[in-house]
Amino acid sequence: MSNRTWAEWHAEHERTLADPHGFLAITSLNFLDATPRRFPDAPGEWSTGPDGVVVDLAQGESLTVDGAEVTGRHSFGVLPERGGVFPAFGDAVIEVAKRGGFDIIRPRHPSNELRLRFRGVPAYEPAEKWQLTGRYVPFDEPRDVTVGAAVEGLEHVYESPGRVEFEALGTPLALTVFNGRTPGSFFALFTDETSGVTTYAANRSLAIDAPAADGTVTLDFNQATNLVCAYTDFATCPLPPAENRLPVAVEAGEKIPYERQP
Template sequence: MNTIKFLFLLTICAAGTGFLSIRDDTGYVNELKAWHQKRIESLKAENGWLNLAGLFWLEEGKNSFGADTQNNVVFPAGKSLPLLGSFTLKNGEVWVDIEPGAKVTVNGQPVTSLKIFSAEDHPVLASGSLRWFVIKRGNKYGIRLRDLESPGIQHFTGINTYSIDQKWRVEARLEPAATDKKIPITDVTGQTSLQTSPGTLVFTIDGKEYRLDAVESEDQLFILFADKTSGKETYGAGRFLYAERPNRQGITVLDFNRSINPPCAFTTFATCPLPPKQNRLPIAVKAGEKNYGNH
């Protein structure tokens, strides 16, 4: 699963944009508040971003794991046995072997030895409050660890946002790519992948025209952008925005009030894609989510 498809899980927070129409301010504000509450709930969920507790890149061959600091993969102290088992990475597949007496499960069933990553499958393993699974980024394979008792959840108090303003809900025209366009997207680990782009979204704010390249994300458009607030009032590496696919006239809506922080704003254990240079807007987009914490 590539980065963009993986991040499509965030679209639960971005659904329901709708095409541009005259909106009742009160109804629109209530709609955005309800959307943002779902966004908060998704961050706090078991598969959300607030409970990440580690990201460990595997070496080819055997990688021991557990709470002992001598392991290749070191789980949080007090959360597991000193040695839970080992991961073996070979030829693009990952196997796990569990130590006798260690209680590790998949879907509630005990595990002793199991292939936990292939092109078709990568199950979630569990022990106590810990959950982990394999991710692939470029040619790298890693263990993503969650802790359902994470301080990230316990200390979470919400996300500051700009005041909702319909000025930032704009009609955009998709300028289709002339050919099968792909744009390079680099993530925070330095891995670059070519993502399919249907074209460029062209829109106007305060009488001036701006452009943003979109990439495909299942049945939506995914936009990575930065602006003059980035690194000041908003997350330094930019924000995410989703939009519906254009109608028959090539029109969709960009609602910057729905701009969200990437996962890296909440945790150091995410592998977020970064905005391409052409998606750095020369204006301050004072809409959507502001910066969170110190990430």
């Protein structure tokens, strides 16, 4: 990837973070239970149960769901893990989702101070030495891997089809990978010797394109990104599996966000 292409990729990533209803717009993280509760940054009383998430809207309150205005009692049904919907009110939306087996709501307000103060993401200058070639080694059968989360007491389960073996700074290394957003692609959660020093302590993520026919993959650590827990305390991000703690300093990709620096 040329410096120009990297700069365009990085700028697009920053634009996504700064979206009016992106993660920087989240104003609270609320775990729902059977007791209806009202939150200061969202209309209605919210609860969940065997039939899924329900909101009871008082007189004068409404939400827009799939383009239609709803009032009174509305059921969102049972949501799939890592799925969610985004009903709107005014210039804000409410993320209604399931994370780690728990139903949550996260209101997202464009006027949130964290979003308004956002000034981009610091990163290492791209370097060719961090564009590495690796080899994908599939497991005999995909494995469910349980990992921790940025929220204490929460766990995530991801299916892992295999691992990627590679070498960096003369050290043989490997990463357990999870299925990516496009068919055949992967992503890896990892930490390394820069974590907590120049890069975010808890995790970074690396997207990996589908392997070639011979199993060859490219790992471009220049595109290692922060997860959203690097910016906001209202995130439920997964942590890397223990074996993905790399014993080398990956001086590439995104650094500790300005918002988390002293």
